[in-house]
Amino acid sequence: MKGYNTLFPMGFHYTGTPLFAMSKRLRDGDPEIVGTFTKIYGIAPATLEKLKEPKSMASYFREDIKKGMMEIGFSIDWRREFTTIDPLYSRYIEWHFQILNQKGLITKGTHPVAWCPNDKSPVGVVDTMGDVEPDIGESYLVKFQKDRVFYPTSTLRPETVFGVTNLWINPDAVYVRASVDSELWIVSREAVEKLQHQNHKVALEREIPASELLWKTVQNPVTGNEIPVLPGSFVEPDNGTGVVMSVPGHAPYDYQALTDLKQRYHDSPEAQILQRVEPAAIIRLEGFSDLPAADLIGKFKIKDQNDPHLEHATQELYSKEFHDGIMKENTGSYSGMPVAKAREAIVKELTQQGKIETLLELRNAPVVCRCGTKCLVHILENQWFINYGDLEWKTLAHKCLDHMAILPEELRGEFNYTIDWLRERACARTVGLGTKLPWDKSWTIEALSDSVVYMAYYILSKYFTKDWVVFKKFEKDTSGLPDAFFNFTLLGEGTVDTVAEQTGIPKRTLNAIRAEFQYFYPVDMRHSGRDLVSNHLSFYIFHHSSLFPEKQWPKGIVANGFVLMEGAKMSKSLENIIPLRQGIAKFGADPVRVGVMATAELGQDTDFSEGLAGSIGERLASLIGQARKLGAKKVTGKSKLSMLDRWMVSRLNYAVQNATTALDRLRVREAINIILYQLDNDIAWYNRRLGPKKTKSDNRGRILRKVLETRTRMLAPLAPHTSEEIWSRIGNRGFVVQADWPEESEYEKDPAADRAEALIRQSLDDTGEILRATGITPKRIAYYTGADWKWQVYLKALKAAEEKMRQGDFIKDVMGDPQLRALGKAVADYAAKTIQQANQMPDEMRQSRLRDGIVAEKTIFVDAADFYQREFKCAVNVWQEGDPTINDPKGRARTSEPYRPAIYLE
Numbered sequence: 001m002k003g004y005n006t007l008f009p010m011g012f013h014y015t016g017t018p019l020f021a022m023s024k025r026l027r028d029g030d031p032e033i034v035g036t037f038t039k040i041y042g043i044a045p046a047t048l049e050k051l052k053e054p055k056s057m058a059s060y061f062r063e064d065i066k067k068g069m070m071e072i073g074f075s076i077d078w079r080r081e082f083t084t085i086d087p088l089y090s091r092y093i094e095w096h097f098q099i100l101n102q103k104g105l106i107t108k109g110t111h112p113v114a115w116c117p118n119d120k121s122p123v124g125v126v127d128t129m130g131d132v133e134p135d136i137g138e139s140y141l142v143k144f145q146k147d148r149v150f151y152p153t154s155t156l157r158p159e160t161v162f163g164v165t166n167l168w169i170n171p172d173a174v175y176v177r178a179s180v181d182s183e184l185w186i187v188s189r190e191a192v193e194k195l196q197h198q199n200h201k202v203a204l205e206r207e208i209p210a211s212e213l214l215w216k217t218v219q220n221p222v223t224g225n226e227i228p229v230l231p232g233s234f235v236e237p238d239n240g241t242g243v244v245m246s247v248p249g250h251a252p253y254d255y256q257a258l259t260d261l262k263q264r265y266h267d268s269p270e271a272q273i274l275q276r277v278e279p280a281a282i283i284r285l286e287g288f289s290d291l292p293a294a295d296l297i298g299k300f301k302i303k304d305q306n307d308p309h310l311e312h313a314t315q316e317l318y319s320k321e322f323h324d325g326i327m328k329e330n331t332g333s334y335s336g337m338p339v340a341k342a343r344e345a346i347v348k349e350l351t352q353q354g355k356i357e358t359l360l361e362l363r364n365a366p367v368v369c370r371c372g373t374k375c376l377v378h379i380l381e382n383q384w385f386i387n388y389g390d391l392e393w394k395t396l397a398h399k400c401l402d403h404m405a406i407l408p409e410e411l412r413g414e415f416n417y418t419i420d421w422l423r424e425r426a427c428a429r430t431v432g433l434g435t436k437l438p439w440d441k442s443w444t445i446e447a448l449s450d451s452v453v454y455m456a457y458y459i460l461s462k463y464f465t466k467d468w469v470v471f472k473k474f475e476k477d478t479s480g481l482p483d484a485f486f487n488f489t490l491l492g493e494g495t496v497d498t499v500a501e502q503t504g505i506p507k508r509t510l511n512a513i514r515a516e517f518q519y520f521y522p523v524d525m526r527h528s529g530r531d532l533v534s535n536h537l538s539f540y541i542f543h544h545s546s547l548f549p550e551k552q553w554p555k556g557i558v559a560n561g562f563v564l565m566e567g568a569k570m571s572k573s574l575e576n577i578i579p580l581r582q583g584i585a586k587f588g589a590d591p592v593r594v595g596v597m598a599t600a601e602l603g604q605d606t607d608f609s610e611g612l613a614g615s616i617g618e619r620l621a622s623l624i625g626q627a628r629k630l631g632a633k634k635v636t637g638k639s640k641l642s643m644l645d646r647w648m649v650s651r652l653n654y655a656v657q658n659a660t661t662a663l664d665r666l667r668v669r670e671a672i673n674i675i676l677y678q679l680d681n682d683i684a685w686y687n688r689r690l691g692p693k694k695t696k697s698d699n700r701g702r703i704l705r706k707v708l709e710t711r712t713r714m715l716a717p718l719a720p721h722t723s724e725e726i727w728s729r730i731g732n733r734g735f736v737v738q739a740d741w742p743e744e745s746e747y748e749k750d751p752a753a754d755r756a757e758a759l760i761r762q763s764l765d766d767t768g769e770i771l772r773a774t775g776i777t778p779k780r781i782a783y784y785t786g787a788d789w790k791w792q793v794y795l796k797a798l799k800a801a802e803e804k805m806r807q808g809d810f811i812k813d814v815m816g817d818p819q820l821r822a823l824g825k826a827v828a829d830y831a832a833k834t835i836q837q838a839n840q841m842p843d844e845m846r847q848s849r850l851r852d853g854i855v856a857e858k859t860i861f862v863d864a865a866d867f868y869q870r871e872f873k874c875a876v877n878v879w880q881e882g883d884p885t886i887n888d889p890k891g892r893a894r895t896s897e898p899y900r901p902a903i904y905l906e
């Protein structure tokens with residue numbers, strides 16, 4: 001509508017594990033997925049049978065979604081449709097990865113990855129239940145010792161080892177004695193698998209029940225103290241090693257657990273052991289007692305170890321001690337060191353002595369694979385990675401981002417952060433659909449790696465479909481389509497003659513593809529979800545900046561929120577999901593479209609409500625009703641426009657201006673408000689002012705047609721079906737989507753008409769208020785507009801206020817005018833009053849009133865007299881203060897002022 005060719009294509013991403021996992025769950029008869037498919041999506045049981053095979057499931061939903069997109073009226077160029085497992089798409093991804101490899105951006109190495117032990121495959125955000133990005137973090141294993149057996153305890157604060165009073169193990173868990181890298185370790189049964197995945201050589205010796213370990217002692221690796229192993233049911237066997245060191249002086253959890261334990265055992269033989277376990281202070285913290293953990297237990301009024309506030313207390317203390325804590329005298333050579341520094345030093349020393357190791361953990365555990373298995377950290381050897389840590393590549397990505405529009409702009413920081421933070425990322429899987437890594441066919445390129453430059457493929461896919469005679473042979477043998485084909489069409493490298501010769505593709509086809517790519521690329525705006533900023537959208541920037549020359553780099557990204565349902569997140573458990581096609585069937589396509597967008601603020605979630613969709617449906621129907629009433633016959637009347645007509649046209653122009661600005665900035669909610677609601681209010685006022693009867697000079701039909709036609713153009717992108725219906729009913733040819741977007745006309749904006757209607761409306765409201773307050777049923781109403789001399793003084797006052805003239809000087813100036821002075825004290829009084837008003841007036845209003853000068857208020861009110869008569873059902877007179885024929889029984893005219901006529905009722 002604004003004169004640009006817009007490419008709106010659609011493809012289907014089959015790559016990865018989700019499809020596999022879902023079809024497997026269906027094959028296994030998982031009641032949850034059967035329920036979702038039958039109850040929410042309304043899939044018949046017979047059809048369900050067909051979905052048990054991954055590709056059939058994909059095809060089913062592809063068709064369903066495609067129908068939904070057609071029904072909702074997306075103008076998608078379906079000639080370009082493809083899936084990411086089409087042979088030629090795979091060939092394209094091979095080309096993409098070959099280039100990355102040639103540029104040295106693919107590395108083979110040994111790195112920790114999040115891992116599904118069942119699939120024996122790395123997992124990323126798309127492979128996990130609930131789309132959780134696994135977060136790998138490092139913790140320390142401080143090794144306590146008894147004879148030749150080690151008790152490795154997992155901690156983030158190795159410097160507190162000086163304050164350890166006991167170890168905790170879970171009394172109900174099973175522990176094992178195992179040889180780990182030629183040492184004997186005691187760890188939980190669950191920890192064994194973790195250690196194995198992190199390249200430790202583990203040989204199980206035997207299982208040990210917790211009871212066998214409890215109440216025995218072990219030796220602290222730095223102090224040499226003998227400390228007991230105590231029962232702690234809060235210890236999670238699958239967290240760390242299932243053995244925890246206890247620092248009650250500085251860890252609120254430990255302090256509370258110890259207190260609880262002493263209470264529980266105070267009558268038993270173990271009390272004797274517990275008696276000797278006393279919290280020890282090893283870190284000095286300004287403003288705290290010797291035992292900061294106890295201080296925080298008191299501050300948060302914690303009752304027992306299940307108190308949720310323990311977490312807050314812990315967070316607060318850990319952070320305070322890390323930043324401000326100083327190691328105390330009882331910490332040997334670390335005495336006097338800040339905690340942060342001591343941590344570094346002690347790790348170094350204990351590493352040298354073999355008393356500490358590191359353990360990698362999923363910080364946001366449990367992370368569950370789509371196959372239902374809990375994920376863990378795996379050190380993957382000889383795996384393929386995309387090296388987002390490459391500094392030159394980061395520089396390119398930043399350069400690309402710096403030239404992009406990011407909407408909303410506040411997300412730019414997140415992009416910058418992601419670009420800086422990203423490192424090697426595993427790019428292949430052993431399971432799932434997709435393209436094989438071209439140089440190592442045992443690996444399949446994963447979903448977030450084969451989906452970052454597919455936008456360029458839309459140009460190719462059209463030709464692959466259209467000229468299938470030419471390209472069909474390559475589908476069977478994709479190796480016949482050489483890299484040179486992509487290099488020429490997408491990068492402009494090589495010559496058309498060599499590629500034509502090499503492939504047998506006609507030169508005109510190759511040239512046409514190249515020309516079309518250059519026409520549409522780069523992507524002007526990529527619309528996506530804001531949850532994808534930290535992965536997919538950042539990868540999109542990275543890969544474009546490396547693969548394509550700078551002029552083909554993306555120009556902008558728009559990140560949208562989710563669609564909420566009546567304020568709540570859509571979820572299967574809440575049963576508040578409406579699949580798109582069911583929504584369309586229930587409300588109609590346009591009400592769903594407008595209903596979703598009407599509450600949309602860029603980057604935030606939008607809230608769909610059935611009530612809103614229903615009321616939008618009614619409003620759209622009423623627009624069609626207006627169109628029906630106006631009919632297809634054009635009105636050719638040429639009578640002069642009244643002030644009121646000009647007001648309506650002026651309002652329309654402001655609506656065009658404001659809606660255009662709003663849509664340019666993707667403020668869709670605001671645009672809908674203007675186009676759908678505000679203009680309805682204006683039309684209502686226009687009709688009310690005109691009244692029911694038709695007169696010769698009535699331009700109503702002409703004006704309303706103009707409004708509706710303009711409005712329909714603006715409504716077309718939002719509610720296309722309704723707009724086409726209106727467009728046709730009011731006698732236009734062709735499609736409104738092919739019409740031009742309306743342009744505002746400065747000429748049709750009419751400040752005088754705007755001012756006049758504002759005055760009329762203000763006096764209508766004022767009169768109504770007086771009537772309500774007094775309860776009078778009037779026989780006659782008189783409006784008195786201000787005298788000419790008041791206008792003179794009023795404008796002088798506005799000017800004086802602009803110039804910041806002193807009040808005394810202003811009054812002197814007014815009274816210096818002999819004609820005004822002749823009118824006596826009334827002038828001086830009015831001057832004093834009006835200069836105060838002028839000083840308090842908002843600058844903008846003062847300046848516009850100054851520009852407008854004297855307003856012919858009497859004429860405006862005389863014109864509106866029949867309107868007031870109709871509204872108040874009584875006689876209405878209009879006079880200007882000082883009119884020789886004035887009828888002013890109560891002397892009201894005296895109180896009139898510019899913009900504030902006096903009102904008299906009887």
Ligand SMILES: [Zn+2]
Nearest residue numbers: 116119369371
């Ligand atoms: Zn799995």
